[in-house]
Amino acid sequence: MLVDLVNYIKVVSRMKEKTHELLDLLQEAAWFFGNRAFDGYCCEGLSFMEYQALVEIRRTENSSIQDVGKAIKFTKSGATRVIDRLERKGYARRQRSSADGRVCCVAITSRGKSVTSKITENYAAYLDDVLKDLDVRSLEMIADALRFLIAAARPPKVASAKSLPSTRRRSFS
Amino acid sequence: MLVDLVNYIKVVSRMKEKTHELLDLLQEAAWFFGNRAFDGYCCEGLSFMEYQALVEIRRTENSSIQDVGKAIKFTKSGATRVIDRLERKGYARRQRSSADGRVCCVAITSRGKSVTSKITENYAAYLDDVLKDLDVRSLEMIADALRFLIAAARPPKVASAKSLPSTRRRSFS
DNA sequence: CTAGAAAGGGTGACAATGTCAACTAGATTG
DNA sequence: CAATCTAGTTGACATTGTCACCCTTTCTAG
Structure with missing residues (x-):
């Protein structure tokens, strides 16, 4: 069904978005608390x-x-x-x-x-x-x-x- | 009061413990998701x-x-x-x-x-x-x-x- | 038992990276 | 307009970690 496909795409792109948000957060947190914090x-x-x-x-x-x-x-x-x-x-x-x-x-x-x-x-x-x-x-x-x-x-x-x-x-x- | 002092020390050492736990967690997380993840x-x-x-x-x-x-x-x-x-x-x-x-x-x-x-x-x-x-x-x-x-x-x-x-x-x- | 492979460790040469100190050149200020 | 400041660059250098190769000890097959 086309509707299924559309929903699937929606779900996938939503997950992708979530992953990217987490990615940014992780990168920034790692920056502040990881080795770089040691200068x-x-x-x-x-x-x-x-x-x-x-x-x-x-x-x-x-x-x-x-x-x-x-x-x-x-x-x-x-x-x-x-x-x-x-x-x-x-x-x-x-x-x-x-x-x-x-x-x-x-x-x-x-x-x-x-x-x-x-x-x-x-x-x-x-x-x-x-x-x-x-x-x-x-x-x-x-x-x-x-x-x-x-x-x-x-x-x-x-x-x-x-x-x-x-x-x-x-x-x- | 001695009791106050004892309590104070308890609280402080408890906080210290907490900080150290967070510290370990942060270090390890940063290790897995920070720059070292890039090898x-x-x-x-x-x-x-x-x-x-x-x-x-x-x-x-x-x-x-x-x-x-x-x-x-x-x-x-x-x-x-x-x-x-x-x-x-x-x-x-x-x-x-x-x-x-x-x-x-x-x-x-x-x-x-x-x-x-x-x-x-x-x-x-x-x-x-x-x-x-x-x-x-x-x-x-x-x-x-x-x-x-x-x-x-x-x-x-x-x-x-x-x-x-x-x-x-x-x-x- | 012994030859050869495997495994732990070390070394020379090297490439990458980022610092300091000194320098150039464009902007600002008295 | 001279003195000063600021952005950027560069040479010399120290640190760091890799690769390729070496030595030594251990294991294993015949």
Whole structure:
């Protein structure tokens, strides 16, 4: 039926509109709260990606270099380089795995812990300032919304490659 | 009263906890939907910041180079460089302002328009895929939440410097 | 048991990117 | 009209992350 077709088109174009609205909102929110909020450099001479790596190292005590690399979407040589820098700065430490002589277990140092805490505190202060006028109900709602988003986007939906098409950047072997 | 103090401390630590929860959620969401979702490179040989610049150029037809630079938080020489690249790639065009011989009005070309559209479509497809299992109510809720966040973070709250402390990167003159 | 493949990690060369400092040229102001 | 301001550009540079290739350790098939 023609009517069905027209309705279908209406529905589709309505959805498209909705997607685009969400898209704009997400982009802008990510701009304000994502890495750009760090101005490219966080503090204590850590770049944003170095910070991310350090957080991952802290989260999973004793992960291999490649694990860290995967978490921040670097090639393995890129991962080597970040760890190099973190180690040189005294925030992380390599140590050969006793179980497998090839892998390097990366561990965070106490200085590393304190620097991640410091950066997190900075960010929390920024957040508090930005969100100070919102009431608890709104904050609750925002947290719920973010949880929905994250649950939807999280890899556990693996099996299907769930990232944007990319012209460069190969992933791991 | 001691009880008041204890309550005060309770409230404060509760808020702190909440802020940290939101912080984690925001960071993770920004990770999934922000620039990193582009894998560093979007397509047609545009980096994420080049894409941002192009979007800004498209949004404000005829802005100066520094305007674009401010929008993406670059120094003016950085802005010059991005525009250089966009022009070389055929996505934007400089033209001296007739009103003021110093300023360069940057305009988007038709190829520029089509490339931004293409990238946006890619992103929309990604979003559709990720959010396909969410119902309309949830999507509505998410959009509302994002609007709250953006309204809170948007500069119009100017006057007070509202960005994270940064050890590097000076802003404009 | 051993040869060869596989896997973790590291390195040199390189390209991309964005900064600073200094410069040019057009606009403004006393 | 001289001094100053402002927009934009450029050279030199530091940072960053990639690729291609290498070494070393582990695994596996015959």
